[in-house]
Amino acid sequence: MNKPQKKDFIKPKHINDYPVGPQFEAGHLADINAGWRTVRPVVDHEACIFCLRCYIVCPDGTIFKDGDKIGIDYDYCKGCGVCAHECPKDAISMIKEEL
Amino acid sequence: MEQNIFISGDEAVAHGVRLSRPNVIAAYPITPQTITVERLSDMVECGDLKAEYMHVESEHSAICATMGASAVGARTFTASSSQGLLYMTEGLHYCSGGRYPVVMMNANRSVALPWSIYGDHRDSLSLLDCGWIQVYVEDAQEALDMTIQAFKIAEHKDVLTPMMVNLDGFILTHTYEMVSIPEQDKVDAFLPPFQTENKMCFENPKNMAFSSQPDDNTEFKYQQNEAMFNAVKVLKQTNKEFAQSFGRDYGDMVEEYRCDDADAILVTLGSVTGTVRVVVDKMRAEGKKVGLLKIRYMRPFPEKEIIATAKKVKAIGVIDKDISFGYEGTVFTNVNSALAKANSTVLKKNYIGGLGGRDITKNEIENMFNELLTGKLKKDGEHVEFFNLKVAIDE
Amino acid sequence: MSNMLDIKKITPKNITDKELFYGHKACAGCGGSLAVRLALKVLGERTYAALPAGCMSAVGFIYPQMAFKNNAIITPFPGVASMASGIEAGAKALGIEDYKTVAFAGDGGTADIGFQALSGMIDRDDNVLYICYDNEAYMNTGIQKSGLTPFGTKTTTTPAGKNLPGSITHKKNLFEIIAAHDIKYAATASIGYPQDFINKVNKAKHIKGATFIHVYASCPTGWGTPTHTSVEIAKEAVDCGLFYLAEYENGEFKLNKNPKEFASAAEYLKKQGRFKHMTEENINEVVAQRDMKWERMRRKWL
Numbered sequence: 001m002n003k004p005q006k007k008d009f010i011k012p013k014h015i016n017d018y019p020v021g022p023q024f025e026a027g028h029l030a031d032i033n034a035g036w037r038t039v040r041p042v043v044d045h046e047a048c049i050f051c052l053r054c055y056i057v058c059p060d061g062t063i064f065k066d067g068d069k070i071g072i073d074y075d076y077c078k079g080c081g082v083c084a085h086e087c088p089k090d091a092i093s094m095i096k097e098e099l
Numbered sequence: 100m101e102q103n104i105f106i107s108g109d110e111a112v113a114h115g116v117r118l119s120r121p122n123v124i125a126a127y128p129i130t131p132q133t134i135t136v137e138r139l140s141d142m143v144e145c146g147d148l149k150a151e152y153m154h155v156e157s158e159h160s161a162i163c164a165t166m167g168a169s170a171v172g173a174r175t176f177t178a179s180s181s182q183g184l185l186y187m188t189e190g191l192h193y194c195s196g197g198r199y200p201v202v203m204m205n206a207n208r209s210v211a212l213p214w215s216i217y218g219d220h221r222d223s224l225s226l227l228d229c230g231w232i233q234v235y236v237e238d239a240q241e242a243l244d245m246t247i248q249a250f251k252i253a254e255h256k257d258v259l260t261p262m263m264v265n266l267d268g269f270i271l272t273h274t275y276e277m278v279s280i281p282e283q284d285k286v287d288a289f290l291p292p293f294q295t296e297n298k299m300c301f302e303n304p305k306n307m308a309f310s311s312q313p314d315d316n317t318e319f320k321y322q323q324n325e326a327m328f329n330a331v332k333v334l335k336q337t338n339k340e341f342a343q344s345f346g347r348d349y350g351d352m353v354e355e356y357r358c359d360d361a362d363a364i365l366v367t368l369g370s371v372t373g374t375v376r377v378v379v380d381k382m383r384a385e386g387k388k389v390g391l392l393k394i395r396y397m398r399p400f401p402e403k404e405i406i407a408t409a410k411k412v413k414a415i416g417v418i419d420k421d422i423s424f425g426y427e428g429t430v431f432t433n434v435n436s437a438l439a440k441a442n443s444t445v446l447k448k449n450y451i452g453g454l455g456g457r458d459i460t461k462n463e464i465e466n467m468f469n470e471l472l473t474g475k476l477k478k479d480g481e482h483v484e485f486f487n488l489k490v491a492i493d494e
Numbered sequence: 495m496s497n498m499l500d501i502k503k504i505t506p507k508n509i510t511d512k513e514l515f516y517g518h519k520a521c522a523g524c525g526g527s528l529a530v531r532l533a534l535k536v537l538g539e540r541t542y543a544a545l546p547a548g549c550m551s552a553v554g555f556i557y558p559q560m561a562f563k564n565n566a567i568i569t570p571f572p573g574v575a576s577m578a579s580g581i582e583a584g585a586k587a588l589g590i591e592d593y594k595t596v597a598f599a600g601d602g603g604t605a606d607i608g609f610q611a612l613s614g615m616i617d618r619d620d621n622v623l624y625i626c627y628d629n630e631a632y633m634n635t636g637i638q639k640s641g642l643t644p645f646g647t648k649t650t651t652t653p654a655g656k657n658l659p660g661s662i663t664h665k666k667n668l669f670e671i672i673a674a675h676d677i678k679y680a681a682t683a684s685i686g687y688p689q690d691f692i693n694k695v696n697k698a699k700h701i702k703g704a705t706f707i708h709v710y711a712s713c714p715t716g717w718g719t720p721t722h723t724s725v726e727i728a729k730e731a732v733d734c735g736l737f738y739l740a741e742y743e744n745g746e747f748k749l750n751k752n753p754k755e756f757a758s759a760a761e762y763l764k765k766q767g768r769f770k771h772m773t774e775e776n777i778n779e780v781v782a783q784r785d786m787k788w789e790r791m792r793r794k795w796l
Contacts, residue, residue: 012318015318018315018319020198021196021297021319022196022311023197023198023308023309024305024306024309026304027304027306028306
C-alpha cells in the first residue's frame with residue numbers, strides 16, 4: 001500500500017506489552033478520521049481532467065491516483081473542502097454527510 | 100600492560116571516553132569541565148578517537164544533539180557542570196523518558212547566585228529526579244573507570260537509562276594523580292558496541308518521543324522506574340566484570356570502610372571521602388571506633404545498603420555539600436528516609452559544608468566524629484548544622 | 495544553479511504516490527500539515543524527521559496513532575535543530591548512507607525559542623534541511639503572538655481593542671536573518687504555490703549541508719478563515735506582497751516572483767478573522783511597510 005491503513009490495536013495488558021519508552025512502529029494507525037467530516041468531496045469523473053491539483057493540495061493526503069481516476073480515502077478525509085475549492089473544473093462537490 | 104600516567108580528573112574522564120569509543124560527542128564548555136572536552140577534541144583531531152565532535156552552541160543543544168544521535172543508535176557522550184547542567188534540565192528529563200542511554204560527565208560545581216566556579220553538589224543533587232543514574236567518584240582513577248562502566252550500565256537492554264558520572268569540580272577535575280589507563284582491547288572486550296532496538300532505522304522505521312494520554316502515561320513512568328531498579332543489578336554485575344578484567348573493585352552502590360564494629364560513621368559523597376578515610380585511620384589508631392560509608396550511587400538509591408550499615412552503628416553523620424533551603428541537605432533527606440523505613444533509632448546528624456569550594460578539613464571531620472561518638476547532639480534537637488561558618492550567628 | 499539542472503523535476507504526475515504523513519489529527523484544512531506532507535513526498539521514505547513541540551508533533555504522535563510513515567521524532571521545543579544535528583551526526587558516524595534529515599518547526603519554534611539551536615546548526619553547516627511552517631502565531635497553544643506574527647494580528651495575547659490594534663510588532667525578517675549566516679541555501683515558499691515549494695524542497699534535498707525553507711502555511715483555526723480557502727489564502731498573501739517568494743544561494747538573493755502590480759492587501763486582510771478589526775490607518779501602515787520592503791528587495795536583489 002502507498003499509505004498507512006488502520007490496524008487493529010490491542011491495548012497492552014501487561015507492562016511488558018508496552019514499547020520500551022515512547023517509541024512505536026512508524027505509520028501505525030489505530031483510528032480513522034472520518035468522524036470529523038460534516039461534508040464529503042465527491043468527484044465528477046466526467047468533468048475531471050486529472051490535473052492532480054486536488055491531489056497536490058490535500059492537507060491530509062487522502063486524494064490518490066486510482067488508475068487514471070481520482071480516488072478519495074474517506075477513512076481519513078476530514079472534509080475541509082480544499083480540493084473542491086481548488087479544482088479548476090469544479091469537478092468536486094462537497095456533499096452533506098448523512099448523520 | 101596498563102600504562103600509568105600523571106593526569107587530572109578531567110583528563111582521566113577523557114581517556115575513559117576515548118576507550119569507550121563513542122560515536123558522537125556534543126558538549127559546550129563550562130569551567131571546570133573544559134579540560135575534558137578539550138582533550139576529547141585533541142583525540143578526535145589526532146585520530147585517536149573516531150567520533151563526530153559537535154561544537155554545539157549551548158548545553159541545551161548538547162543534550163538534544165546527543166539524544167538525537169542516540170535515537171539512531173549511536174553511542175553518545177556529553178559533559179557539563181553547574182549552570183550548564185541546569186540549562187540542560189529539560190533535556191535531562193526528556194533523555195531518561197526517551198530511554199536514551201547518553202553518558203555525561205558532570206564536574207560538580209556550585210550554582211549561582213552568588214557566582215562561584217568552585218565545587219559543591221548543588222548542581223547534580225538538585226536534579227536527582229531527572230531520571231538519570233547518578234554515580235559520584237572519589238578520585239581520578241574511579242572517574243576513568245566509571246566512565247567506561249557508565250556506557251555498559253546505561254546501554255544495558257534492561258536499563259536504557261542515561262547516566263551521569265559526577266566528580267568534584269577542581270578537587271578532582273583539576274588535581275593531578277597517577278592514573279592507570281586500561282588497554283583498548285581489554286576495554287573493547289568489556290564494552291562491545293552499542294546495540295539497541297530502541298532506535299530509528301530504515302529497516303524498521305519508528306516514531307519516537309511520542310505523546311501519551313492519561314490512560315498510558317503512568318505505565319511508561321512505571322516502566323522507567325523499573326528500569327532504574329534494574330540498574331541496581333546491572334551496575335553490580337558491571338562492577339564485578341570490571342574488577343575481573345581490570346583488577347579494580349569499587350564495591351556496589353556504596354563502599355563501607357571500617358564500619359563493622361564502628362560506633363559512629365560518616366556518610367560521604369565524592370572527593371571528601373578520601374579525607375574522611377584518612378581521619379578514620381587516624382582515629383582508629385587512637386582506638387576510636389569510627390567508620391565511613393561512601394555513597395557511590397544517589398540514583399538508584401542504596402536504601403538496603405544504608406539500612407544494613409545503620410544496624411551496625413550507634414550514630415550516623417551525613418556530610419552534605421548541598422542544602423535544600425528551608426529543610427536540610429539532600430543526601431541526608433535520602434539517608435534519613437531509608438532509616439525511617441527501617442524504624443532505625445540510630446543517632447543522626449547532617450553536616451552542611453564545603454559549599455562553593457570551601458575546604459573540608461581533617462579537623463572538622465574529627466570534630467564531627469567526636470560529636471557523634473558522645474552519643475548525643477551538641478544542641479538538643481539540632482539535626483542540621485552548617486559547620487565551619489566563619490562568622491558568629493544568632494542562636 | 496548549474497549543478498541543479500541534473501535534478502529531475504518533481505511534478506504532480508511523477509511525485510511518489512506514497513503518503514508519509516497520514517492519519518494525523520491536524521485541524522481540517524491545516525496548511526502546516528500540507529507543507530509537511532508535500533516535503534516528505536519529495537524527500538522520500540529514507541528520511542529522519544525531527545519536530546519540536548508544536549502543532550505537527552501534537553497531531554502526529556498520539557500513541558498508538560503514529561502518523562509518520564518514515565522515522566520521526568519529537569524534540570524539546572528549543573531543540574529541533576540541535577536534535578536534527580545530532581541525528582545527522584549519529585547517522586554519519588554509524589556509516590548510514592542515502593538519507594536526508596529534515597526538521598519541521600513552526601514560526602515560534604523557529605524564530606523564537608528554537609532560534610539559537612538553528613543558528614548553531616547553520617553555523618556548523620550540518621547536513622539538515624530545516625523547514626519552518628509559518629502560520630504566524632503559536633497555534634498549538636491557542637493562538638498566541640510569536641516573533642513572526644505580523645503587525646495588526648489579533649491573537650489571544652495581542653487582543654485588539656480600544657487601545658491596541660492587535661500585535662504592535664512587525665514580523666521578524668527571518669529569511670534574511672537566516673541568509674546572513676551565509677547558509678548554502680535558503681528559500682521562502684508558500685503552500686499557495688505548491689509546485690514552487692516542491693521545487694525548493696527538491697533543490698535543498700540535493701544540497702549537502704544546512705539548508706532552510708520558510709514556508710507560509712495557513713491556519714484556518716487561528717486565522718479565522720474557512721477551511722476550504724487554506725491554499726488560496728496562502729497564495730493571496732504572496733499575490734498581495736505581504737509574503738514573497740525568494741531564494742538565497744551562493745551569497746546571492748533572488749526574487750522568484752516580482753509582480754508588476756500587487757493584489758489588494760486590504761482584501762487579503764479583511765478575509766481573515768484575525769485582521770477584521772483593522773482600521774484604515776492600520777492597513778495603511780501594513781501597506782507602507784510592505785512597499786518599503788519591496789522597494790529594498792527590488793533595489794538589492796534584482
